[in-house]
Amino acid sequence: MPNIKSAIKRVKVTEKKNLRNRMIKSAMKTQIKKFETAVSANEADVKLLSATQGAVDKAAAKGVIHKNAANRKRKVTQMQTKKGTRSAFPFSVPLKSPDICPHFNKSRLKKPHISTIMDKGKQDNRSNADHWSDSIDV
Numbered sequence: 001m002p003n004i005k006s007a008i009k010r011v012k013v014t015e016k017k018n019l020r021n022r023m024i025k026s027a028m029k030t031q032i033k034k035f036e037t038a039v040s041a042n043e044a045d046v047k048l049l050s051a052t053q054g055a056v057d058k059a060a061a062k063g064v065i066h067k068n069a070a071n072r073k074r075k076v077t078q079m080q081t082k083k084g085t086r087s088a089f090p091f092s093v094p095l096k097s098p099d100i101c102p103h104f105n106k107s108r109l110k111k112p113h114i115s116t117i118m119d120k121g122k123q124d125n126r127s128n129a130d131h132w133s134d135s136i137d138v
Helices: 005-040 046-061 067-083 114-135
Strands: none
Touching: 005 046, 005 067, 046 067
């Protein structure tokens, strides 16, 4: 136990915050487990989904989990309702595939060759130079 008054207060405050964070995180995990068991039993509904995502959002708003972690958990729950199984985890299924996203276009995923990028840059620079040379009166 610390001897300094401010350090004693820090210990008390930290214990309270730790208890609060554990309660929020535990409630979130419990809600997620309820949702996963309902999905595996094909009993998941919109009300349960919104309650689960609400618990995740509350934990993120309180600062218990990071906002990116909250978004990832929300995405997992949405995918589980679409697929109906635990195999819908985002690392096992590509996020943009024809069965998930109806507007999926493979041609948009192809990267252009570097020479086409360089050619476009040269053309843009020449057009800008021509534009500026026309506007300057000497």
